[in-house]
Amino acid sequence: MLIATFNINGIKARIDALPRWLTTAKPDVVCLQEIKSVDASFPREMFEDMGYRVETHGQKGFNGVAILSRLPLEDVTRGLPGDETDEQSRWIEATVMAPRPVRVCGLYLPNGNPAPGPKYDYKLAWMARMETRLRALLALEEPFLCAGDYNVIPQAQDAAKPEAWETDALYLPQTRQAYRRILNLGLLDAFRARVQGPGHYSFWDYQANAWERNNGIRIDHLLLSPQAADRLTGAGIDREVRAGDKPSDHVPVWVTLED
DNA sequence: ATGACTCATACAATGAGA
Numbered sequence: 001m002l003i004a005t006f007n008i009n010g011i012k013a014r015i016d017a018l019p020r021w022l023t024t025a026k027p028d029v030v031c032l033q034e035i036k037s038v039d040a041s042f043p044r045e046m047f048e049d050m051g052y053r054v055e056t057h058g059q060k061g062f063n064g065v066a067i068l069s070r071l072p073l074e075d076v077t078r079g080l081p082g083d084e085t086d087e088q089s090r091w092i093e094a095t096v097m098a099p100r101p102v103r104v105c106g107l108y109l110p111n112g113n114p115a116p117g118p119k120y121d122y123k124l125a126w127m128a129r130m131e132t133r134l135r136a137l138l139a140l141e142e143p144f145l146c147a148g149d150y151n152v153i154p155q156a157q158d159a160a161k162p163e164a165w166e167t168d169a170l171y172l173p174q175t176r177q178a179y180r181r182i183l184n185l186g187l188l189d190a191f192r193a194r195v196q197g198p199g200h201y202s203f204w205d206y207q208a209n210a211w212e213r214n215n216g217i218r219i220d221h222l223l224l225s226p227q228a229a230d231r232l233t234g235a236g237i238d239r240e241v242r243a244g245d246k247p248s249d250h251v252p253v254w255v256t257l258e259d
Numbered sequence: 260a261t262g263a264c265t266c267a268t269a270c271a272a273t274g275a276g277a
Contacts, residue, residue: 111275111277
């Protein structure tokens with residue numbers, strides 16, 4: 001089973017690039033971030049015609065997440081628990097009904113810039129809420145994974161120029177500490193379980209020829225519960241997508257699990 | 260470097276992204 005995450009930076013803007021990648025990569029499940037669309041405006045028929053179920057959690061203009069799946073989905077929930085006043089659409093969950101079901105969480109973790117400030121406070125509070133949700137999921141001792149745009153550069157090797165990010169919300173010590181707290185619950189960074197060393201990125205800024213200079217960062221991650229990690233057979237980054245026509249600034253990151 | 264580029268909203272200029 002191939003499960004991917006892809007921050008598409010606007011579903012309308014990626015109306016050609018996303019189907020192109022789906023046709024090439026043939027993922028079974030895709031968590032999308034930054035659909036930048038309300039649910040009613042999402043072009044669901046296009047993806048249904050390609051064989052995908054479509055579950056969205058959108059909002060007007062910004063943010064928004066979705067799950068596309070060739071396999072049936074059950075128990076779909078929208079929103080990260082823990083703050084009834086939070087109106088930002090950044091979290092969706094569904095159980096993928098394979099022979100051995102997998103709970104999939106799709107997430108778009110807040111950017112947090114500028115830091116310090118209220119946006120950074122929101123990021124850290126959101127990460128604390130995520131940690132609480134993951135404790136509840138881990139207690140079930142079932143396979144699950146969290147796929148999305150974490151807006152976290154975990155280590156220096158995950159940036160081409162780590163020194164340029166030292167005061168940025170994606171790389172501040174408090175950010176990396178909060179991310180490690182989540183990992184240390186017992187989750188596995190699937191990509192790092194399979195691929196070592198620097199030079200592996202999932203985002204390149206549109207500005208200053210970042211792609212041509214390979215000035216990237218690795219911020220899109222798939223974290224696996226122990227029961228999902230036991231089934232991990234592969235992981236990768238589809239970096240060539242960044243060189244396509246009208247690309248997102250992110251590329252897909254994926255894992256394969258034993259069925 | 261309050262930069263650059265892209266997207267959405269709205270139809271000009273601005274906010275947000277990372």
